[in-house]
Each structure stands twice: as C-alpha cells, then as structure tokens.
Amino acid sequence: MNDEHIEIEECVIEESGTRYVDSVSPKAILKRQTTLDAFLSNEPNRKIFISDKLIHRKAKNNRMSITITRSVIAKSKSKSRKSFGPVVEEVDYDENEEQNRNDWAKMKAEKTTLDKYEVGAHFTHCSSSIKSAIESVRCYEDMYPDLNSRNASDVVLVSLNSISSETSPKPYPIVCADRTYGWNSGKKYVRLPYSICNMTDGILRYDIIQTAISKLLEPLKTYKQIEECIRSYSRAKSFDALEQLFEAGLNEALRMEYLTTVVPFIAKLALQSPSLITQPIPILRRGSSGSVTISQHQAASLLAHAFFCTFPSRNIVSNELPCVNFFRLFSLRSANAMEKLRCLMHYFHMISKKMPTGLLTIRRQNDSPQEWSSMHLPLSKLYVSHTGTIEDDGHGMLQVDFANEYIGGGVLSSGCVQEEIRFLIYPEMIVSMILCERMHHNEAIVICGAERFSNYDGYGSSFRWRPMEKMDSFPRDRFNRLCCELVAIDALPFFNKHEQFNIELVQRELLKAYVGFATNDGTVKPVATGNWGCGVFGGDLHLKSLIQLMASSAQKRCLCYFTFGDQKFAKDFAEIYRAMVQAGITVGTFLLLSHHGSCEAMVDHRVTEKLLKKIFAGQLFDIISGYCFEYNENSSPTLFEYIFRKIKGSKMYQ
Secondary structure (H helix, E strand, C coil): CECCEEEECCCCCEECCEECCCCCCCCCCCCCCCEEEEEEECCCCCCEEECCHHHHHHHHCCCCCCECCHHHCCEECCCCCCEEEECCCCCCCCHHHHHHHHHHHHHHHHCCCCCCCCCCCCCCCCCHHHHHHHHCCCCCCCCCCCCCCCCCCEEECECHHHCCCCCCCCECCCCCCCCCCCCCCCCCECCCCCCCCCEECCEEHHHHHHHHHHCCCCCCCCCHHHHHHHHCCCCCCCCHHHHHHHHHHCCHHHHHHHHHHHHHHHHHHHHHHHHHCCCCCECECCCCCEEEEEEHHHHHHHHHHHHCCCCCCCCCCECCECCCCCHHHHHCCCHHHHHHHHHHHHHHHHHHHCCCCCEEEEEEEECCCCCHHHCCCECCCEEEECCCCHHHHCCCCEEEEEECCCCCCCCCCCCCCHHHHHHHHCHHHHHHHHHECCCCCCEEEEEEECCCCEEEECCHHHCEEEECCCCCCCCECCCCCEEEEEEEEECCCCCCHHHHHCHHHHHHHHHHHHHHCCCCCCCCCCEEECCCCCCCCCCCHHHHHHHHHHHHHHCCCCEEEECCCCHHHHHHHHHHHHHHHHCCCEHHHHHHHHHHHHCHHHHCCCCCHHHHHHHHCCCCHHHHHHHHHCCCCCCCCCHHHHHHHHHHHCHHHC
C-alpha cells in the first residue's frame, strides 16, 4: 500500500447502512465530517481513489472501508482529482427506504456525466466543517439603500453628517417646520400623538397626555400609577398582564428598579419625541416601495408612546395598519403575556443604561409576477441543518421572518410564534408596525439594523424570557446600521393542507419569496430561513422548502435552511437537492416537474415520453397548472417522492 495513495479495486459505496455494490473486506466506517477528494474512473470496475490521511491511518490498523455522501460520487475520464462536499454523520437506517436508496445508487451509477457542484448540505450536526462552509458565505456589506444616493421615496429622519458611534445622530430638520406632522394628508403620514391636529372636543389631546405622563418622571411607588396615567386619556379597562408582571414576575430589586428608574425613563423618552422626530413620518403604503430611516433613539421614543398607548386610532386594526398601542398586551392574563412584557421592559431597562447610537432602516419592496416556466437558472447552493436557529446562526445573512400580512402579527396580543418571538427579542422591529400597512401578495418588508436585547426558551405557550449572556457584537455599516437584515414575508394559511397544490397559490408563494429575497443592492448575501408557513398555517414542508429554494436561486442567493430539530426532513431535503442538481434541473424545469409530479395520480400514474420531454424542456406550464388544479389528495405521494421518480423515469437523465 502506497503511503500517499490508496486504491480499492472493488469498492463499496455505503450510506446510512444501505449497500450499493458488494463490500470490500475488511471494512470500517470513516469518521464523520471528514472531507474527501474522490472520483470514479470510466472503467467497468469503477475504481475509487481516496487520498486522505485519516483513511491512511485506519488502513494501517487493518480497518478500512468507505462511507461517503452522494455528493462525492463522480466519473472522470482523465482521473483528474475533483473536490466535493463534506462527508456527513451516518443517520439511522430505515428498512422501508431501502428500495429508494438502491434506486438512488442505480441512477447515479448509470449516469454518464455529472457536473461538478458544491452541496454543503448537512444531515445531523452543525459541525465544524459545515460551520466553516457557512462562515465563508456570510456577508456584512453596506445595506440597501445607500443613504447618500437614495431615491425620493427613501426618507431619512436624521442628519447624516451627525452619525457617530458615540452619540445619537441629530434629527433632521433640527426644528420641526410642520407641527401637524402631515395629519391632514390623508393616509400619507403616521398620525403622531403630539400633532397639533390631534384634538378631542376642541381640546388638544397631547396636552392631556403630556400632563399625565409627566407625573411619571419621578420614581413611582406602585405600578398602578402607570394604569392611572393611561386611563386618564384612554378607555383602557384591564391591566392584568402588567399587574402579573409587577406582582409575580419580578424579584424585589428589579421591581424597584423598574418603578424608580425604568418607567421614569420611558416617560422621558415619550416626552422627548417632539424634539427627536421633527418631520412627518411617511406610512409605507401598499403598492408602493420606499424606506424610512430613523435612529435607534427615535425608535425608542416611538416605542415609549406605544407603551403609554398614545397613538391615535391605532387600538384596532384599521386603515390597513396594525395595532401598535400596548392596550391588548396589558389586558391579557396569561404566562406568555407576562413574559412578553419582561422582554419589552428589559429592552427599556438596557437602553436606560446606554442609549444605542445606530440607525434603523425599514423598507417596503414589491415586484411583478415572474415567468417561472422559462427561468432556466441553476439551483443555488444549499446548506441544511436540523440544529441552530435563524436568529442565532443567520448573522451575515438575509434572515426570514415568517410574517403575518400585518407585520408583527400578534406580538402585542396573544400570538407567540416565530415572528412574535423575533419582535420580542428585537423590540425595535415593532416600529415597523407603526409605519407599514398590510402586505399585498407581491410585497415584502425589510428591517435593517435592529438590535437584539433578549434571549428566550420555549415556543408558544411555553415561551419564556431569558437575558442575553453576551450581547451581540456584529459589525455596523458606514451609516452605523447594525448588520442585521430581516425580511418579513407572509405565507398563505391553509386550513385544508391540500389546497396549497393549486398552481395559482404556488405562484403566489413563489412571488412572495422572490420579492422578499430580492437583491436591490447587488449583493449576494445568503438567505437564512426554515419551515416558512408550515406551522399553524398548514404549509407542506416539501413544497415550501422548494419554493424558497427556487426563489433564492432566482435571486442568485444561496440558501441556509434550519429545520428546527427535524433531522429526518433535513436529510430528505439534502437528498432531493442532490438529485436535482445532479440531474441538471433548473428553476424553471423544476417548477414544471414538481407540479406535474404532484398530479400524476390523475393520469393513472402514466406519463408519455413525449409529455415528459416537453415538461423537462419547460414548455408546458399551462398543462402542468391544469394537473395541479386537479390534484388528488387521496393518492398522491409526497412532492419529494414524485420529483425523485420523475428524475429517475425521464429519458433525459438516463
């Protein structure tokens, strides 16, 4: 045996316990996550050459075999070395999958060519090798828009010349020129509580509000003073969650600090608003694109007004805008309502010690429907992990918020799933609820620069606040925006899960993801996402994951997919991805293939060769749409199974 080269004449390729060809002896299992350089020759016996020191050491101990991922299988006419992705840890073997696995192997063995590609896919652990692969694609470039060359629809509420890492930027203009704050401009601007047009029975409401809040500038003796303040200018009746927080949710030291320091600080923030925000704030309306940039100090001031429930006409969903006042949250009596308040009070507590000096940009973007059937773009790189989370591991990426059409969802009421939790641990994101109307099908909302202040455990009713052990220290761009970019895209709810295979609804979801993943600034920042729309909204995991893969590929972004503990789906997604890449499927042909596969049951499981050729040529989108319309909910296999069968059965790939 050569010290530098190991040659195995009759090689076994094993994966997860399934034997593809006869095994050599003796055999052993290669340790996980070892990167291999491998290729197959064109000779009948298909020799495999491995060059790796770990295998060398194992061979010396008379223990040698090969366990490799599908990504390292290749044929080479010249025997030149080809480098492929990492070997992944073995997963539990399921006998029911044996036939499909052997079909995978047969398809690969018969394939005459295989383009080089990088998978980066991962089945089990977010190990050092996959982390290294992900690290290499993180991007911390300046975010869109460039505030020095912005459009007329990009509004900035601060003086850019005053941006500093030491102090909050100055407002722009320095002195307010319109004390109505655009109140009488229809739905064009946010109605602010301190507008001189905010009147009730001829009385300026802000005079009443200002008087009430001013009483809280001194240390409080009881939380009931907060209730008295809000009741003096509103019809609020119940403060059960607030009572629960101060009576049972805080230790004595923290309760006293909140009463004597934090609540007076919130009151001061609210009263500072007229001097901090000196121009009307545009509403980011449906059907339009644009952005609003504010300082973190200005954001805190707006959130202080939400805390004191002062925004006029924002207590119910009206005028396409979300509820932003804290009335509903204060009135709830549930464990997670108290935990939500702990998150929000902790935010105010932290900024009372040190006010952050950065900027936030909230932008609305839209696009028109795409001709997906003619979009012949290659599939982007895919990274899949069943461990990790979008918020913890998606830095340097475009992070997906599984949003409600009203951004923020139920964060200020009873909701407590992915979007609400994200807004609780990044409270500055709640400002988007003040600015943004309900999203239309072709729109997305992007939040740049929000800072994380809390950690958490649990989900839904089990949600619990936890303090951050270490504050994030991610870079900022040249406008002092924290390099944290989140896109809110709302999936359709499906109370009958079979409805989502209607081609028009698939196109809607494709458009939504495509708009959300848009690259306005030309950067190719990866997308960090997961099971979008697959919780209470009833989305199909296979369909939604592939929709996001297609959208990210169309925008030329790679996709980092977190399955939130679902190891089997992580494995399945990686497998179907490899099969599609090896088969040369593009975005357009994939759309046709997947939707034809969803509906094969309507044609008695028979598809003519002529039809298959047209499908793979991406020419019969209308016919495939018809198949989707007639989707048979009782006899159709999963989408992944259908794609695999079509790849295997098409003469194009034989």
